[in-house]
Amino acid sequence: MNPAHMQQLRPIRDCFAELPLPTRDFCQGVFTARFIGPAWLRHVARPSIAISGMPGWKGKRFLSPDRAINVLEWRGGSHERLIMRCEESASRVDGKPALAFVYGNNAPMPWRWIRDEFRVLDSRTLLAMTIIDLPLLRRLSFPFLLERG
Numbered sequence: 001m002n003p004a005h006m007q008q009l010r011p012i013r014d015c016f017a018e019l020p021l022p023t024r025d026f027c028q029g030v031f032t033a034r035f036i037g038p039a040w041l042r043h044v045a046r047p048s049i050a051i052s053g054m055p056g057w058k059g060k061r062f063l064s065p066d067r068a069i070n071v072l073e074w075r076g077g078s079h080e081r082l083i084m085r086c087e088e089s090a091s092r093v094d095g096k097p098a099l100a101f102v103y104g105n106n107a108p109m110p111w112r113w114i115r116d117e118f119r120v121l122d123s124r125t126l127l128a129m130t131i132i133d134l135p136l137l138r139r140l141s142f143p144f145l146l147e148r149g
Contacts, residue, residue: 009037009038016119017094024065025065031062031146032146032149033060033144033146033147036145045142053081086100100118102115117129117131124148128143128145
């Protein structure tokens with residue numbers, strides 16, 4: 001993906017639609033997050049995640065092909081919070097088959113409505129789209145990269 005396009009939502013969504021699904025074997029280990037998209041989104045992403053209960057969010061650790069957990073760095077240490085489970089269904093971004101990780105109905109708000117969909121950008125990077133699965137909001141998607149660390 002062209003670096004200039006990583007600052008615009010439409011080209012990121014278009015790129016996402018063309019990328020392949022990751023295999024479950026690809027989703028192993030620790031991945032570090034990097035926010036992409038317009039400047040306004042990059043600037044509000046980290047504070048928004050912190051306010052929502054995950055201060056110092058750094059990425060995800062895939063526990064198994066079907067489960068992942070968020071990795072946080074705060075208060076001088078590394079922490080893990082909120083397990084996600086894998087769900088295969090139609091993408092909320094483009095309607096194609098999706099590998100998505102969700103928190104489930106028992107997760108605290110707002111995480112019970114969050115869905116992260118993944119596609120393979122390159123041999124060590126996932127292009128991820130976060131969708132807030134609520135009426136009027138599920139049409140929006142917020143991009144980020146997960147890079148194998």
